[in-house]
Amino acid sequence: MSNQEMEYHSNDFDWEELRKRIEDDSTLGYHFVPFTPQSSSSSLDSQSWNQFHARHSTGKFFKERRYLFKEFPELASCAEYSNVLEVGCGNGSTALPILRCKENILVFACDCSTEALDRATEVIHASNVASVKDRFRPFCWDFSTCRAPKWLICDSCYETSLQKQNTSLPDNDINSSERDSNSTDITSSKKSECCIGGMDFVTLIFTLSAVPLHRMSAAIAECFSVLKPGGLLLFRDYGLYDMTMLRFEADQRVGFREYKRSDGTRSYFFSLDIARDLFLSVGFVEVELEYCCVKSVNRRKQKTMHRVWVHGKFQKPM
Template sequence: MSGEETEYHSKDFDWEELRQRIEDDPTLRYHFLPFTHQSVSSSALDSQSWNHFHARHSTGKFFKERRYLFKEFPELASCEEHSKVLEVGCGNGSTALPILRGKENILVFACDCSSEALERATEIVYASNVVSAKSRFRPFCCDFSTCRFPEWLICDSCRETSLQKRNIFLSDVKRDLTDITSLKESDECCVGGVDYVTLIFTLSAVPLDRMSTAVTECFSVLKPGGLLFFRDYGLYDMTMLRFEADQRVGFREYKRSDGTRSYFFSLESARNLFLAAGFIEVELEYCCVKSVNRRKQKTMHRVWVHGKFQKPM
């Protein structure tokens, strides 16, 4: 097994034991106190914070492809030709690029609330050696917690008429099937919903009071039977415990000094959000990974939530 597989597929410790240990530690008690004065945040300020974040981390060093995605979500590897994925909160392309690389015909629509992020992602994808990256990667700006996804992504009213017209033309000139499928993927008509949504370390950045709107938006853009792949920070992840008391902005919700936010999901909080939006739970579990910082002689307990949810047929 490679280092990366070990990192993302092992269950190194029991989450319940970690919970017990942390909840018994008096120095960490402030993390569990009820929160009375929920802070209201503005969408424009949140996007600005993410813009600054991406401007600061514009070097290639910060970019890391999430190569484990096809192992965690094997449906991406076995999906039909010309499947459509929407990567929500694409950042610099860490999720979009491995998906484009892993499957030659897949189309990746990628949104982010930060224009800086979209520029970085586009540069990185275009500079890659991925086959037809330019035509298969479709970035657009959107804050999915306050705005609807664009109409062309969901709607397919113009699709049938435009396909009919093309089929007549194609039968005239006796084009083969390959040409038909490639024409089907042109920019000229609406997309008609996507087969998969990826929500990878993005929902935790959305303020808690806007999360249900954001998840409902993801539900609306999926085709019936489509899948949403979720991976995000889990409750009692080491990075949660590093936040100071004055960085709490809500229950299990924190703000970094640069203005970006992070929420830490329990299985229940993730389940409640997705089921309330209409999804069916397919998989939901904690991923618990122990890694050792040899230089500092410290063991780090990482907790992520892995989830797979389906829109009913």
């Protein structure tokens, strides 16, 4: 492992000390006052991300996430022919290192942005990974607004999975009529007559924060439904008081700890308590949950940046 990689993933400072310093700063007080979000349409989510990925079509905006196996060693030690679902695959920066590490693993990758899926396919097919075209299965799916496609989990298996959750999803959270529209030629990879039999892992890496807060529970429930019993969800996302949160202006707030960028994409910053409540409320069991605090130095600007991420592992009960 390189020195840069080791530095990037160490715990460099205490989160509680950072919290106190930020909350004592009067110039940042607008981040912490109560906020009543206005009702807004979510129809521009995929359009905003399509435009985002079109602007960053070279793929250089996202670096390959080589730290995955240090943070999630379960991926490196998984059984042969395991199924992984990468939710919100972007340009493939998470899927590619997984495909590199395990020669027999199958990576199913979804995104709400067709532009992102095109970029991911180009990047991964251009790699020198063995049999990558057979092992990378991209498809379009917005997991926060519609159910998983039927080839991934059929109606019978979906209902069985719902019965195992602690809470039921409101009918208006998931548009069941959209399931058929998500069908692709991946149906040829079915393991049984009804569906492919579930995922061994779901990775949710810097994806949930882009979902409106009121849709997060339904989105996580979809992840729960496609996992096999005993399967793991691997989570990493923006944490409370991360430097990117503090860069948002007051007029960019669209909720409490929730912001929208000028390009229409949005970001939420998780506390451990909120993350725990979201995952446990749909039936997951907590395996790991902690802040990852990283001090990064911009040598050109001689500026120290305090990055905060939430790292978590959640398991579907056997």
